[in-house]
Amino acid sequence: MSTTPPGGQRTLQKRRQAQSAKEKQTKQTPTSTRAAGHGGSSSSILKIYTDEANGLRVDPLVVLFLAVGFIFSVVALHVISKVTGKIF
Amino acid sequence: MAKFSYFITVRLIDVVKPFLPILPEVELPYEKIEFDDRVVYTIFSGLIYLFAQFPLAGIPKDLESNVKDPIYFLRGVFAAEPKTILEFGIFPVIASPLLLQLMAGLRIIKVNFKIQQDRELFQSLTKLFAIFQYIILSNVFIFSGYYGDSLTIAQIFLLNIQLVGAGIFVTLMCEVVDKGFGFTSGAMVINTAVIATNLVADTFGISQITIDTEGHQEPQGSLINLLQGVRAKHKTFVGAIVNAFNRDYLPNLTTTCVVVAIAMAIGYIQNIRIEVPVRSTRARGMNNVYPIRLLHVGSLSVLFSYVCLFYIHILGFILIQLIGKNNADSLICKVLGHYEIVNNILYVPTFPLSSLAPPKSLFGGILEQPISFIAYPLFIVITGIWFACNWQAISGQSARDIAKDFKDQGITLTGRREQNISKELNKIVPVASTTGAAILAAITVLGELLGLKGKAAGMVIGIAGGYSILEIVTLDYQQNGSGSNLGQVLSGQFAL
Amino acid sequence: MAGEKSENNQIEKLMDAPVEFFKDGKQFLSKCKKPTGSEYSKIIRAVGFGFIAVGVIGYAIKLIHIPIRYVIV
Numbered sequence: 001m002s003t004t005p006p007g008g009q010r011t012l013q014k015r016r017q018a019q020s021a022k023e024k025q026t027k028q029t030p031t032s033t034r035a036a037g038h039g040g041s042s043s044s045i046l047k048i049y050t051d052e053a054n055g056l057r058v059d060p061l062v063v064l065f066l067a068v069g070f071i072f073s074v075v076a077l078h079v080i081s082k083v084t085g086k087i088f
Numbered sequence: 089m090a091k092f093s094y095f096i097t098v099r100l101i102d103v104v105k106p107f108l109p110i111l112p113e114v115e116l117p118y119e120k121i122e123f124d125d126r127v128v129y130t131i132f133s134g135l136i137y138l139f140a141q142f143p144l145a146g147i148p149k150d151l152e153s154n155v156k157d158p159i160y161f162l163r164g165v166f167a168a169e170p171k172t173i174l175e176f177g178i179f180p181v182i183a184s185p186l187l188l189q190l191m192a193g194l195r196i197i198k199v200n201f202k203i204q205q206d207r208e209l210f211q212s213l214t215k216l217f218a219i220f221q222y223i224i225l226s227n228v229f230i231f232s233g234y235y236g237d238s239l240t241i242a243q244i245f246l247l248n249i250q251l252v253g254a255g256i257f258v259t260l261m262c263e264v265v266d267k268g269f270g271f272t273s274g275a276m277v278i279n280t281a282v283i284a285t286n287l288v289a290d291t292f293g294i295s296q297i298t299i300d301t302e303g304h305q306e307p308q309g310s311l312i313n314l315l316q317g318v319r320a321k322h323k324t325f326v327g328a329i330v331n332a333f334n335r336d337y338l339p340n341l342t343t344t345c346v347v348v349a350i351a352m353a354i355g356y357i358q359n360i361r362i363e364v365p366v367r368s369t370r371a372r373g374m375n376n377v378y379p380i381r382l383l384h385v386g387s388l389s390v391l392f393s394y395v396c397l398f399y400i401h402i403l404g405f406i407l408i409q410l411i412g413k414n415n416a417d418s419l420i421c422k423v424l425g426h427y428e429i430v431n432n433i434l435y436v437p438t439f440p441l442s443s444l445a446p447p448k449s450l451f452g453g454i455l456e457q458p459i460s461f462i463a464y465p466l467f468i469v470i471t472g473i474w475f476a477c478n479w480q481a482i483s484g485q486s487a488r489d490i491a492k493d494f495k496d497q498g499i500t501l502t503g504r505r506e507q508n509i510s511k512e513l514n515k516i517v518p519v520a521s522t523t524g525a526a527i528l529a530a531i532t533v534l535g536e537l538l539g540l541k542g543k544a545a546g547m548v549i550g551i552a553g554g555y556s557i558l559e560i561v562t563l564d565y566q567q568n569g570s571g572s573n574l575g576q577v578l579s580g581q582f583a584l
Numbered sequence: 585m586a587g588e589k590s591e592n593n594q595i596e597k598l599m600d601a602p603v604e605f606f607k608d609g610k611q612f613l614s615k616c617k618k619p620t621g622s623e624y625s626k627i628i629r630a631v632g633f634g635f636i637a638v639g640v641i642g643y644a645i646k647l648i649h650i651p652i653r654y655v656i657v
Contacts, residue, residue, distance in 0.1 A: 045272045045556050046388060048185045049263040054208045055111035060264040063114060067136050067257040074173055074250055077145035078656040138645045143653060284635045285642025295650060355628050359619035382616060523609040555631055
């Protein structure tokens with residue numbers, strides 16, 4: 001049994017709108033950096049980076065390719081050190 | 089009163105601001121990523137990490153340094169391989185958010201999570217802290233002589249670049265998976281992948297490793313060792329079997345059995361849960377259960393215990409090696425104990441630092457380090473329980489948050505009034521997480537005390553993480569996997 | 585006399601905390617639903633299969649490493 005707030009129909013609508021807007025806003029701001037996922041399974045995983053980027057933006061594919069490139073550069077370093085012998 | 093307006097409080101997260109332009113960040117996905125793509129991203133991150141276990145360049149080849157591996161029992165947990173570019177594994181990536189989020193939750197750092205900008209700064213701080221730790225750890229190891237005693241400036245520089253560069257890429261790869269391009273969290277994917285690989289390598293590995301000066305070679309895998317040892321010429325039949333079960337310098341069959349037993353125990357525990365009967369207030373007659381798992385906090389409590397252990401041992405290593413030069417007569421070594429070289433690979437701490445390190449093997453340990461049988465379990469269990477207690481209140485899944493979610497979705501507990509949801513959940517959730525943490529810690533300790541050198545803890549975390557990944561993947565597949573090609577291929581093979 | 589009693593009380597409280605913890609835990613465990621035999625074997629099969637699959641792939645990569653390492657280093 002909900003009590004009807006005073007002011008008639010229009011204020012009732014406005015109140016409902018305001019309340020739903022506030023609810024939407026509170027839903028978007030979690031109480032911690034780990035906003036809950038679906039089900040009960042998100043407390044046991046460690047999602048570290050979940051928010052919007054703010055620095056030097058990189059595409060994820062670029063990251064993967066750069067990582068492979070880095071590994072190959074280490075390989076190249078090994079080869080160079082072996083070929084030139086005594087530099088390292 | 090007016091003076092306070094001149095006083096600018098510098099919060100820790102503001103330190104990050106000058107670094108923002110150079111700190112790389114992965115973009116959030118513009119639209120929802122397909123199931124297949126996410127599988128590919130996840131698998132590739134794991135594979136690239138595995139591929140990157142490449143030996144460091146710049147180390148003198150015949151390395152006979154006196155400083156061996158001081159953290160050998162911590163490597164399993166953090167997917168770290170000695171003398172590779174992934175020397176420290178994903179330790180900084182995990183330690184950084186665990187510590188910072190704990191500190192924020194306990195209000196030691198002032199962060200207001202409701203402000204978008206604060207959240208972003210906090211995330212960048214986490215990343216900066218992780219990279220910072222890579223730098224510090226690399227230099228500690230370099231200057232302690234771990235890579236050789238006399239290194240030229242060029243070598244030091246190169247080693248730094250390799251180690252820190254690898255760290256940066258590991259951080260970025262974890263971020264790719266975290267941001268939604270892959271499943272669960274990158275750190276857990278990498279961890280599970282590495283531990284699975286190590287398990288297979290330690291059981292079925294066929295690469296031969298020379299073990300003693302006579303040039304005899306033994307395979308890395310314990311099963312293969314048994315098979316080979318039985319047919320070897322320089323060992324008797326019984327000797328081969330005893331060796332297969334007991335050898336200390338490479339994995340043996342007892343470790344394999346213990347690891348498998350641990351995996352099965354955790355598989356059992358994974359599914360213990362309290363099923364809270366719920367019903368919907370909006371749709372009539374919808375009776376469901378909401379499970380609260382015993383491993384509500386999951387493997388994070390063990391991870392946290394090991395992060396603490398890692399810090400303590402790194403500090404000990406710095407003090408003993410860098411300052412005391414591992415000289416048994418110096419003051420520091422008299423207080424903290426020095427390191428002894430065992431089997432030419434490991435650096436075993438002696439008393440009193442050894443009280444916080446798992447013993448090398450069960451029987452040797454009881455004779456040599458009796459106190460560590462008490463101190464080490466207590467440490468792991470207590471840190472694990474403390475963490476579980478605080479974490480489940482901080483993360484987004486505490487009793488209050490679940491109650492709020494319930495209210496938003498119009499779900500209540502069967503047979504109870506709506507206002508009491510939070511109280512009812514509060515009776516269940518903390519007990520679940522702390523008990524789960526205690527049980528996991530007990531299993532870890534049991535495994536480690538049997539001389540597993542870090543594999544037990546790694547297995548605990550790997551299986552718990554692996555199960556979380558499996559859950560999330562199947563959940564995602566049920567929700568939007570109908571267009572996935574991979575799913576159609578696999579589901580023809582077995583019904584999960 | 586009162587000082588001794590309060591000390592004893594404090595020690596008792598300190599000893600009670602882990603005992604209570606165990607009791608709470610046991611109560612909780614008895615209320616829990618434990619996995620049955622068939623569920624358990626299904627889980628073990630799924631997780632074990634996934635684990636070993638990942639392990640085999642990882643070990644294949646390690647095997648690739650060996651010749652590379654031999655050539656380079």
